Amino acid sequence: MNPVYLDYGATTPLDQRVITAMQPYFQKHYGNPSSLHRFGQQAKDALEGARKQIASGLGAKPEEIIFTSSGSESDNLALRGTAFEARRARGADHLLISPIEHPAVVSTAKQLAALFDFHISWLEPDRYGVIHAESVAEHLDDRTAIVSVMHANNEVGTLSPIKEIAEICREHQVAFHTDAVQGAAHFPIDLDDLKVDLLSLGAHKFYGPKGVGALFVREGLDLIPSQTGGSQEFGLRAATENIPLIIGMAEAFQLVQEEHQARLTHCQALRDRIISEIQKIIPGCELTGHPQHRLPNHASFLFRGLDGSQLVLLLDQQGFACSSGSACKSGSSRPSAVLSALGYSQAQALGSLRITVGKDTQESDVEAFLSVLPDCVSTLREQA
Ligand SMILES: *Cc1c(COP(=O)(O)O)cnc(C)c1O
Numbered sequence: 001m002n003p004v005y006l007d008y009g010a011t012t013p014l015d016q017r018v019i020t021a022m023q024p025y026f027q028k029h030y031g032n033p034s035s036l037h038r039f040g041q042q043a044k045d046a047l048e049g050a051r052k053q054i055a056s057g058l059g060a061k062p063e064e065i066i067f068t069s070s071g072s073e074s075d076n077l078a079l080r081g082t083a084f085e086a087r088r089a090r091g092a093d094h095l096l097i098s099p100i101e102h103p104a105v106v107s108t109a110k111q112l113a114a115l116f117d118f119h120i121s122w123l124e125p126d127r128y129g130v131i132h133a134e135s136v137a138e139h140l141d142d143r144t145a146i147v148s149v150m151h152a153n154n155e156v157g158t159l160s161p162i163k164e165i166a167e168i169c170r171e172h173q174v175a176f177h178t179d180a181v182q183g184a185a186h187f188p189i190d191l192d193d194l195k196v197d198l199l200s201l202g203a204h205k206f207y208g209p210k211g212v213g214a215l216f217v218r219e220g221l222d223l224i225p226s227q228t229g230g231s232q233e234f235g236l237r238a239a240t241e242n243i244p245l246i247i248g249m250a251e252a253f254q255l256v257q258e259e260h261q262a263r264l265t266h267c268q269a270l271r272d273r274i275i276s277e278i279q280k281i282i283p284g285c286e287l288t289g290h291p292q293h294r295l296p297n298h299a300s301f302l303f304r305g306l307d308g309s310q311l312v313l314l315l316d317q318q319g320f321a322c323s324s325g326s327a328c329k330s331g332s333s334r335p336s337a338v339l340s341a342l343g344y345s346q347a348q349a350l351g352s353l354r355i356t357v358g359k360d361t362q363e364s365d366v367e368a369f370l371s372v373l374p375d376c377v378s379t380l381r382e383q384a
Contacts (some may be wrong), residue, residue, distance in 0.1 A: 011204045018248045020187045021129045021250075029043060029243070047241055051067070066234065069211055074214060075200050082177065096141045098123040098150075099337065109148075129160075133167075140168070144174045145174075147165070148178070151187075152180070152183035166194060176196050177198050181204060186263070186264060186297065201214045203249035206252050207359070228299045263359045264296045266359060273363075274369075275299050275365055301347055304355060307350050308324030321355075355369070
């Protein structure tokens with residue numbers, strides 16, 4: 001039997017159509033977009049075409065899209081760039097983020113605090129991982145440089161009320177960033193309606209290539225670039241643009257727009273089956289994250305009396321790829337910071353398992369998984 005991949009939250013395979021779109025840009029159209037000759041101009045056209053495609057998928061202007069090397073880099077640029085500019089322009093020194101943000105946000109904020117004298121207020125999530133708009137309102141003050149709250153959490157799948165939070169930040173004239181690396185893979189985003197100032201994307205969560213991302217920066221918002229050099233990407237990100245990857249990202253994002261409804265329906269049915277069946281057949285388990293307001297492909301659980309990384313390894317032996325906590329922490333049995341922030345004890349948090357399905361997951365894959373899971377759980381509980 002082929003191994004079954006149930007870890008689409010960690011990364012997704014490239015769509016064949018994305019590979020086809022990228023192909024000519026490795027060897028045939030290899031120009032540098034900054035060159036004046038025809039090779040350069042052709043690359044420049046391709047780059048600007050990709051920028052337009054992403055912008056139109058988001059309801060943004062092309063000049064508001066900055067290509068980066070990853071979702072992580074987009075988060076870094078959003079936080080550091082806005083924080084330094086807000087400090088320079090008006091002496092702001094306060095960051096407002098939640099402890100369940102992706103490490104690309106949390107570690108960046110912590111570094112700004114440790115080395116650059118910013119201070120952080122932590123927005124407390126509820127038990128499900130929702131960050132409420134009221135708590136943002138409570139913590140905002142006139143020294144706040146940036147607020148960052150993720151659209152959808154990668155570990156527990158929960159969606160936060162980004163639209164409301166954006167409105168509150170706008171009223172206070174404070175920049176609001178959302179990490180939509182997970183969310184944008186599943187939900188259409190209309191930045192005409194959603195008043196966020198900065199939004200991060202990463203291509204490999206939606207069947208695009210790894211190593212490319214984008215940051216939406218609303219017109220009129222100034223950032224201090226973290227990578228300096230040439231004037232690429234409107235002076236916000238120096239480096240010769242990675243045209244094949246950017247083309248791949250634009251194609252993959254276009255496919256999200258065209259197929260999101262079909263993908264959503266497909267994934268949600270599989271996810272619902274996983275959630276209801278696990279709760280029925282495995283005693284001592286708890287769904288983490290919000291029961292309704294969550295990513296359509298995302299099921300996450302705590303199993304009492306076992307170590308989630310052991311469970312991932314045992315499932316892998318049986319031919320099923322899942323994750324425990326986030327992929328960045330695989331191998332180490334430290335409880336997830338996200339689950340701790342949601343109020344789970346260390347012992348509870350250790351028993352986490354995340355199952356994320358994708359557009360190519362079959363019903364038979366899910367049934368096969370559900371048929372081996374109970375034995376894996378019992379085996380580990382007996383050993384404990
Ligand atoms: C994957 C992920 C990132 C990081 O994106 P990379 O492109 O892998 O650097 C950031 N935020 C969230 C929510 C993610 O799921």
